[in-house]
Amino acid sequence: MCMTNIVPQGSIPIIDMSNWEDLKVAKSICDAASEWGFFQIVNHDVPVEVLENIKDATYNFFRLPAEVKNKYSKEHSSSNNVRFGTSFTPQAEKALEWKDYLSLFYVSKEEASALWPSVCREQVLDYMKKSEVVIKQLLQVLMKGLNVNEVDEAKESLLMGSMRTNLNYYPKCPNPELTVGVGRHSDVSTLTILLQDEIGGLFIRGNEGDDWIHVPPIKGSLVINVGDALQIMSNGRYRSVEHRVVANGSKNRISVPIFVNPRPVDMIEPLPELVANSEKPIYKQVLYSDYIKHFFRKAHDGKKTIEFAEL
């Protein structure tokens, strides 16, 4: 695939979360979210064994026989909240993306016990639960950076009222130059917390033209990125940035994103605290489930989804 102007590794901020409340650390988080839309965190509160366990569980799921995994496919799954599939929107794509995934939308522990595959259920629940601490820290800091000093229950629900965890499996590809792992897109989340393995292959669009910047794997780190919902709610101050994953000719790769989202029934728009002070809103109010439907109706198309909410 065309990867013009690949910028050397190491440009994306790496933020040490051990003193996350320190004003300097908080500033580096907010700056990273507005300038890069992407950063990595180290020394966070998600224990390394939780990360190792979820990686093992991901391999264990994808190692299952095809007929077992297919029980969770669109045709066979007993619930829309559990979905095994290939590519992104096969019906809308010219060429399929070289990726299998298991997508788990969290409703309750009871539903997870009843519906999620047992080879990965506990590990995903644990990864989500432990990540919640870090998600709350990041959101608190990011809101403060917008002068939103109180994250009350309603605001917390708006920012992180629903969560989806995907287990991504990118099998090695005989002709990697003919396809992609994931095409150019921005996430529709508030924030995405992504665990990647040591293979590499995730690139984000740089600020200039056709620059693509590699997100280098760092053991024990988590990749954080701003999604469209936070770009909208921050009235464009925090940016969701286009990214893509290349197909790999010699190695399998896995990644495990948690998409931290508003609830489907929420209306999202620039936060009232921001537009109260005569700042002009640049996005309109949209029902989050409509936004998601718009995203999934089409093949990956860069940053186009957000046009749906532009004024």
Ligand SMILES: O=C(O)CCC(=O)C(=O)O
């Ligand atoms: O696998 C990765 O590194 C990124 C995956 C991704 O962008 C996504 O699932 O939205």
Ligand SMILES: [Fe+2]
């Ligand atoms: Fe993504």
